[in-house]
Amino acid sequence: MNAPDGFKRQDTASPTDTTDPDYFHKVVDCQWACPAHTPVPGYIRLIAQGRFSDAYIMNRESNVFPGILGRVCDRPCEPACRRDRVEDEAVAICRLKRVAADHKDDITDRLPKKPAQTNGKRIALIGAGPASFTVANDLAPLGYECVIIERYGVPGGLMRSNIPAFRLPENILTEELGYILDMGVELRLNSPVSSMKALLDEGYDAVFVGTGAPKGKELNLPGRQDSDNIHIGIDWLESVAFEHTKSIGKKVLIIGVGNTAMDCCRTSLRLGADDVKVMARKPRSFFKASAWELEDAEAENVDIIVNHSPKAFIIKNGVLTGMLFEMMNYELDEAGAIKSQKVTGEVEIACDDVILAIGQENSFPWIERDAGLDFGKWDMPVVDEVTFQSTLSNVFFGGDSAFGPKNIIWAVEHGHQAAISIHQHCQGKPVSERLTNGVKLSSTKMGMFEWRYSNSFDGAERRVMPHVELTKRFKDLGTEVELGFTAEQAATEVQRCLNCDIQTVFDAPLCTECDACIDICPVDCLSMTPDADEAVLRNVLENPALNEEQALYVSAGLPLTGRVMIKDENICLHCGLCAERCPTAAWDMQESEIIIHHVEDMVPGAST
């Protein structure tokens, strides 16, 4: 889902419409930011209660691969976390997901089952990555005959070939893919698809393309073709994963500074390199890698060198000996954008191998351009952003192959949406006919000052993930670096969650305008004031509500004075003190369950 418009008030006279399911959904920033809309606070509360299996299942319904994503998710939820805006760092949401996955019991009997009989509809899923597996996960239990067709001898796609085992152990991948295969999904390995036309001729009811963005970008500089020691990052990682490559030179240069570069540099250290430099063309603020991946690489003594633009590969007597770089100087404006740049000199940096990790792109050499589906800009197939349908009505795309490289959690969401479309298509219904989101509210009040969630604010700082000692992690490519939270760490971290899904729900007619809620609010996010334009109201608060990406709640007119109650959603701790202090229960703390539909909800009786 795209960034919200901030739920700005349309006109002065109208109170905020909290019946719009997106309103409370947006307040749960983590869930809103998650492409698959995982109900984060809900599963964190389950972890807090030691209900790891329940937490795992709650996760799985949204994101399908909690064990995998608990390790390697891009975590769009964490930068969105309210905790980060209130005082310090985001809750370690991703690592808590791993806690659920690591400590769950055997949950196989709680998973959707292979149906007694199929519905006769056959679906081909090309590429055994997260997108195809999600489609199969959603459709197979409903009776669809799903066939996953994979070019390599093992399933997993980029999760297996590009994410090193020291970040994502193979057994986790195998376990979670296995759950889906056990639903009666057929997996055809070593079966590269070379012709879309031929595949269509096989008579499948629908074809889903989940082949990722498998082509690493080239860097055509002098000398590029003159050495075998210059590698394309994702191809090299794949070759390492499939054990075709087992060593690398001592001195390695990585070109590019995205997450693939981080995996390349850290993998190099495990294959024998001892001097690894990541070469960045621009300053650090332009790095594409996630902050935590940079941190982990630097902790392993990888040098990250900024402002070096590659110019040429240096080949002497047919041997790669180094690379020539131009040293750059950038002038940045106040917003941090580059105003001007100049070359200040050249430098040669010695190396034995170079790995190019400057991006990846889509590649569909196997789809004939006359197969019946349109290709548009940049030679990408034309795909609908909501339905994931191509211009050929029975062909659907998802994951990186739909709109270019994103990440696993986006691939999962694409899979969920494509599954809905495939179902509609196979039932002869319009793919645009989809269920809309909903919201269910239930009070958490248990009695006087008692709520069914832990509402007290815990001032603890974010727990630091323990790692395997540096001296022990390089011998074996498969030694997982992150150890997972200890029981004590998990117990502390879960309490850092602010429970943003427990909403402050205001009932204006009950208010006696006593100000108690305003006085008690620890972050001064409430006020009562004469109604006005939103811009005015935002500045009325003790702490003005300056973050316009966050909604400002405006109540209906209050009974005694006609003023309005306003609340800045931005920094509300969801601590419930307003509701505890309210003498008339005009404020209540209500749990919001955001109803996000998957394909099973469209099949009567299939919902679990």
Added chain:
Amino acid sequence: MTSFVKPNINLKNAKRNALGLTRHDYEGAMSTLCAGCGHDSVTACMAKAFFELSIEPHNAVKISGIGCSSKTTAYFLREAHGINTVHGRMPSVATGAAAANAGLTYIGVSGDGDSLSIGMGQFAHAIRRNVNMLYVLENNGVYGLTKGQFSASADVGSKSKKGEVNLSPPIDPVTLALSLGATFVARAFSGDREQLVPLIKAGLKHNGFGLIDIISPCVSFNDHVGSTKSYAHTYKYYHPAVHADYVPMNEEIKTSYQAGEAMPVELHDGGSIILRKIDEDYNPRDRGAAYAQITERASKGEIVTGLLYIDETQDDMAAMNRLTSRPLNTLPYDELCPGEAALADLQTLYR
């Protein structure tokens, strides 16, 4: 009452005052009053006023008597000096403290019972003496702590929760203070913090005795139909007449006060109080006229609020009695206790 303490959040970009403190540094223990009590709003306003004036908490003194209102000194300025005195005796303890150390900021918090019944005599004499303190009277018309009997400020005709009608005429602290020569007299409502916070600031900076009578509804025993001290009644009948803003020395007076309607009153500390008339006919500089206006409007059921009277020209207790401005605990021993000979000389004077 609440189940847990109000957390102190180190909010990013929290407002800080001249001392680098946040408003939360001016708060205290969690209130144990009823949810919705007007007193909690007054407490929040007092904390905010001290914060905005950048008064060091350890240079403030909170004094109170007995009652719901008197409990509230625990709920703000946790690092200030404080004493809960015997019922109704807050004024004399405050008088003694102010005499012993004129360098601190004094705030007394009391209620209608503590001030107008058992402590009436003390209240009256603190006003006469013009003790340099702010006296906050949280007025709800009932004895809330003993389950809602009418207090001395209950209006004739006001109904109790059980329907009983009050027949005894009320003591109005504002007109009483005016008749006793008070130099700073204000009335406010706990539901109007825009008015109350500046009033508290002005009262703290006023040189002499400042009284703010605050209608502060008792949510448990006096917030029903028929009560004249309920939220609904007060919202309906209260009538801001004069707004007061405190402007410190060296701070430019905002130009938004239009000439003619803004009246600056210079204070001893070099700052000033800017009076802004909301009701054009009201004159806060004329004791007799103020008294007449307030009583006349009260007879029609109107509750006139704001800074109702101010006179910055009167000496306070310290000046009247030629007390030292230095805290007694900083005086050298032989100055503080000059010995037998000095005592004999003093006694001779009276023989």
